[in-house]
Amino acid sequence: xxxxxIQFDPTFGDVRGxxxxxxELVSSVEADLCVLPELALSGYLFESRAEAMSLSQEPGxxxxxxxxxxxxxxxxxxxxxxxxxAGESLFxxxxxxxxxxxxxxxxxxxxxxxxxxxxxxxxxPPAVVEVAGVRLGMMVCFDxxxxxxxxxxxxxxxxxxxxPANLVLAYCQDAMVTRCIENRIFAVTANxxxxxxxxxxxxxxxxxxxxxxxxxxxxxxxxxxxEAVLVEEIDVAAARDKAVTPANDVLGDRRPHLYRLDE
Amino acid sequence: xxxxxIQFDPTFGDVRGxxxxxxELVSSVEADLCVLPELALSGYLFESRAEAMSLSQEPGxxxxxxxxxxxxxxxxxxxxxxxxxAGESLFxxxxxxxxxxxxxxxxxxxxxxxxxxxxxxxxxPPAVVEVAGVRLGMMVCFDxxxxxxxxxxxxxxxxxxxxPANLVLAYCQDAMVTRCIENRIFAVTANxxxxxxxxxxxxxxxxxxxxxxxxxxxxxxxxxxxEAVLVEEIDVAAARDKAVTPANDVLGDRRPHLYRLDE
Numbered sequence: 001x002x003x004x005x006i007q008f009d010p011t012f013g014d015v016r017g018x019x020x021x022x023x024e025l026v027s028s029v030e031a032d033l034c035v036l037p038e039l040a041l042s043g044y045l046f047e048s049r050a051e052a053m054s055l056s057q058e059p060g061x062x063x064x065x066x067x068x069x070x071x072x073x074x075x076x077x078x079x080x081x082x083x084x085x086a087g088e089s090l091f092x093x094x095x096x097x098x099x100x101x102x103x104x105x106x107x108x109x110x111x112x113x114x115x116x117x118x119x120x121x122x123x124x125p126p127a128v129v130e131v132a133g134v135r136l137g138m139m140v141c142f143d144x145x146x147x148x149x150x151x152x153x154x155x156x157x158x159x160x161x162x163x164p165a166n167l168v169l170a171y172c173q174d175a176m177v178t179r180c181i182e183n184r185i186f187a188v189t190a191n192x193x194x195x196x197x198x199x200x201x202x203x204x205x206x207x208x209x210x211x212x213x214x215x216x217x218x219x220x221x222x223x224x225x226x227e228a229v230l231v232e233e234i235d236v237a238a239a240r241d242k243a244v245t246p247a248n249d250v251l252g253d254r255r256p257h258l259y260r261l262d263e
Numbered sequence: 264x265x266x267x268x269i270q271f272d273p274t275f276g277d278v279r280g281x282x283x284x285x286x287e288l289v290s291s292v293e294a295d296l297c298v299l300p301e302l303a304l305s306g307y308l309f310e311s312r313a314e315a316m317s318l319s320q321e322p323g324x325x326x327x328x329x330x331x332x333x334x335x336x337x338x339x340x341x342x343x344x345x346x347x348x349a350g351e352s353l354f355x356x357x358x359x360x361x362x363x364x365x366x367x368x369x370x371x372x373x374x375x376x377x378x379x380x381x382x383x384x385x386x387x388p389p390a391v392v393e394v395a396g397v398r399l400g401m402m403v404c405f406d407x408x409x410x411x412x413x414x415x416x417x418x419x420x421x422x423x424x425x426x427p428a429n430l431v432l433a434y435c436q437d438a439m440v441t442r443c444i445e446n447r448i449f450a451v452t453a454n455x456x457x458x459x460x461x462x463x464x465x466x467x468x469x470x471x472x473x474x475x476x477x478x479x480x481x482x483x484x485x486x487x488x489x490e491a492v493l494v495e496e497i498d499v500a501a502a503r504d505k506a507v508t509p510a511n512d513v514l515g516d517r518r519p520h521l522y523r524l525d526e
Binding site: 109110112113114116121122123124125126142145146147148149151152155156169171174175177178179181182216244245246247248250253254255256258259260261262 | 376
């Protein structure tokens with residue numbers, strides 16, 4: 001199958017313009033899976049929770065119909081980050097738009113820095129969704145630093161981690177290599193670029209979106225600046241062979257009764 | 264405090280010679296902690312379990328007295344890998360020789376490749392030992408690929424991961440950077456060098472022993488070949504500050520009730 005990581009610079013507050021840009025970008029590539037950045041519709045640095053709420057969507061909103069329609073017409077599964085409104089609640093979420101029309105949502109469980117003042121943390125385990133026989137896991141940005149996130153997805157059977165991001169620290173892109181090796185899984189990290197100067201802060205996003213294989217090989221990595229559409233042909237079977245040596249299976253060799261992870 | 268990673272090429276089967284070399288090497292450096300490689304007393308590629316048994320020690324054996332005596336005289340804590348005999352059982356273990364005379368043992372819980380035919384897997388959780396107010400965790404070689412090992416040590420309060428190794432794959436040295444970042448912990452990986460051609464196999468060990476800081480900085484890294492004694496002055500307090508941002512704590516921000524790690 002063909003997977004794509006799409007890196008661009010969303011314009012803060014311009015949901016309509018960002019949606020149109022997302023549609024242009026996914027239309028520019030032939031792929032079975034396109035991953036777009038975190039909060040790609042709204043931008044990142046909200047002045048307040050009320051502002052974020054005003055730029056939020058429900059997963060079923062008509063605003064997402066154009067992207068969902070593209071998925072249905074072309075057979076391309078799209079994963080994109082957005083501010084999710086759920087009644088009075090607000091989550092930093094990713095939605096998976098499947099060709100079938102189904103829309104699956106993952107709510108970021110580890111909020112980064114000032115996000116804690118805007119969003120509620122996700123309230124459900126990281127999700128795995130099967131599309132056309134491929135098992136897609138979702139996590140969002142800072143979830144990467146907690147190995148439990150990717151591990152939960154791998155143990156749940158995910159073949160590919162779909163990873164929308166708005167990264168500002170320098171660590172993640174190299175750490176995702178470790179995440180792939182330790183779980184023998186693919187990862188598609190779609191990071192944004194550009195900067196935001198708002199809400200008394202100035203952030204530069206680090207780009208370097210990437211597609212990494214289960215053996216840790218970086219199949220493609222974008223530059224730190226500028227838009228990019230990375231596409232790779234991958235064989236999902238590689239993620240179902242958990243053998244790192246003929247005698248070692250990275251999941252089967254675990255010793256859960258000797259781990260002390262709940263302290 | 265001063266920590267050291269010692270990289271050398273043990274001679275297969277020459278326990279007395281290897282012990283003498285270990286003593287020379289730890290004597291060549293002034294450090295509060297010296298970590299030596301996995302199976303540093305026996306060598307690695309055993310023809311059989313019986314051969315390994317013949318090259319094994321009990322933790323209290325007089326053979327270890329010279330190293331333990333050095334620890335007592337100089338205040339240097341020594342961690343060294345050895346084949347541990349326990350009645351009829353055989354473990355791939357590390358022993359921590361404290362200046363007080365105490366000897367703490369960790370039995371490798373994730374055996375690599377052909378080790379499964381020689382050793383029993385460890386039967387106890389990864390250990391944390393406090394010496395002079397510093398909390399030392401032990402893991403051995405291939406334990407690195409399972410994030411649960413380092414996580415168990417970090418949650419158990421370890422400041423420093425003491426990591427004897429006989430690495431042959433190419434991944435670990437970079438992956439330890441991720442282990443340090445995700446746990447905000449120090450790691451001292453003491454890998455061996457050289458090659459063994461025995462038991463129908465040929466292995467080259469990858470060296471590149473290293474000392475890594477809680478922010479992922481590689482404080483020192485040895486070459487892929489040749490003996491090396493790396494020494495770094497570290498401030499253990501850095502491992503007790505788990506904040507990766509003012510609002511994010513890599514242990515406190517975990518969401519254990521949302522992880523699914525026991526499948």
